[in-house]
Amino acid sequence: MAVDELIPALASVAADGAVRAGRGLSGLMGQEISIHVPNIRVGTKNDACDAVGGEETVVIGSYLSISGDITGHVMLLFPEPRALECVDLMMGQEPGTTTGPDEMACSAISELGNIVGSAFVNALADHLNLVLHPSPPQVLHEMAIALVESVYAEVLSQGGDVVMMDAVFEDQKGRTAGLLIVAPDPASLGALQRVAA
Amino acid sequence: MTTTTAEARRISVGIGQLALSRDPRDVLVAYGLGSCVGISCWDPEAKVAALAHILLPSSEGKRVDDREPARFADSGIDLLLQRLAEAGAVRRRLIVKVAGGAAVLGAANAEKFKIGVRNAEAITERLKHHGIRVAAADLGGTKGRTMELHVATGKTFVRTAASPASEL
Numbered sequence: 001m002a003v004d005e006l007i008p009a010l011a012s013v014a015a016d017g018a019v020r021a022g023r024g025l026s027g028l029m030g031q032e033i034s035i036h037v038p039n040i041r042v043g044t045k046n047d048a049c050d051a052v053g054g055e056e057t058v059v060i061g062s063y064l065s066i067s068g069d070i071t072g073h074v075m076l077l078f079p080e081p082r083a084l085e086c087v088d089l090m091m092g093q094e095p096g097t098t099t100g101p102d103e104m105a106c107s108a109i110s111e112l113g114n115i116v117g118s119a120f121v122n123a124l125a126d127h128l129n130l131v132l133h134p135s136p137p138q139v140l141h142e143m144a145i146a147l148v149e150s151v152y153a154e155v156l157s158q159g160g161d162v163v164m165m166d167a168v169f170e171d172q173k174g175r176t177a178g179l180l181i182v183a184p185d186p187a188s189l190g191a192l193q194r195v196a197a
Numbered sequence: 198m199t200t201t202t203a204e205a206r207r208i209s210v211g212i213g214q215l216a217l218s219r220d221p222r223d224v225l226v227a228y229g230l231g232s233c234v235g236i237s238c239w240d241p242e243a244k245v246a247a248l249a250h251i252l253l254p255s256s257e258g259k260r261v262d263d264r265e266p267a268r269f270a271d272s273g274i275d276l277l278l279q280r281l282a283e284a285g286a287v288r289r290r291l292i293v294k295v296a297g298g299a300a301v302l303g304a305a306n307a308e309k310f311k312i313g314v315r316n317a318e319a320i321t322e323r324l325k326h327h328g329i330r331v332a333a334a335d336l337g338g339t340k341g342r343t344m345e346l347h348v349a350t351g352k353t354f355v356r357t358a359a360s361p362a363s364e365l
Contacts, residue, residue, distance in 0.1 A: 145229025146341025
């Protein structure tokens with residue numbers, strides 16, 4: 001199976017992963033979150049950042065690596081103001097209480113990454129009958145493009161194709177509440193193709 | 198702070214791209230360099246400026262996709278210098294500055310993500326191969342950088358998510 005043929009096979013898995021991840025996010029934030037059907041694409045991802053506000057946007061989020069039957073990368077990114085709102089919602093605080101990524105906010109964002117990222121990874125594991133382990137989350141406060149570009153470069157440097165799945169979460173006001181990006185390492189694409197066939 | 202004027206035209210130089218300009222209104226910008234490295238070049242006499250946004254260390258002899266001419270350090274730098282020469286720049290006059298090559302996914306993941314370090318090494322080596330001395334460098338660390346080159350002055354600025362622009 002060529003990489004292009006893997007995409008439809010992964011689509012339903014990614015959709016379920018996104019639904020589970022969105023449910024996790026809704027539960028933590030105590031409000032309904034809607035999920036866009038995930039994009040799955042092969043190639044450079046400048047536009048992967050558009051959902052969080054484009055090339056100058058600073059995001060707060062977390063990174064997890066996947067190990068086990070396949071290896072790869074998971075990032076959950078929030079535009080900075082949304083991240084701070086998420087923290088207030090999670091902590092049951094008045095909106096505007098959290099003004100920056102302090103220790104408490106980082107801990108909350110780490111928990112978000114853990115639950116939402118793991119939900120997606122678990123969906124992947126269930127559907128494809130794989131054993132997968134997400135790493136502890138690393139909290140990031142960084143330019144969105146720098147993060148996406150670094151994962152892209154790392155995957156590409158191993159040789160082969162970059163397959164990126166990204167799902168956008170929206171809050172009740174129709175604003176981007178978060179962006180989930182999942183990218184398997186090239187060496188794992190073969191395993192994914194076998195089980196997704 | 199930057200010296201951007203009201204009529205400045207910001208030209209985004211995306212991943213694997215390179216841009217040349219001699220128009221003093223232009224500001225060439227490589228946004229959010231993570232493990233990527235930006236290379237700014239300025240010939241103060243010919244007043245030609247160029248900025249490249251390098252993604253990976255080596256083309257390994259493979260043919261380079263025209264859509265990303267500056268994807269690799271080796272072939273990207275060769276092409277950058279060729280384009281500068283065609284635009285009237287003289288190599289010995291070039292002021293070359295480099296920024297990027299960070300491990301932005303955190304210290305805990307730096308061991309796994311070595312691509313930034315490899316990019317920085319490959320770029321330094323390729324420039325040396327062409328007899329070019331780097332005038333200023335801001336490489337490594339764990340912070341993403343935005344690099345901009347002002348064609349009017351030839352000045353290069355670098356900023357991060359946490360710090361304002363400062364001249365390199």
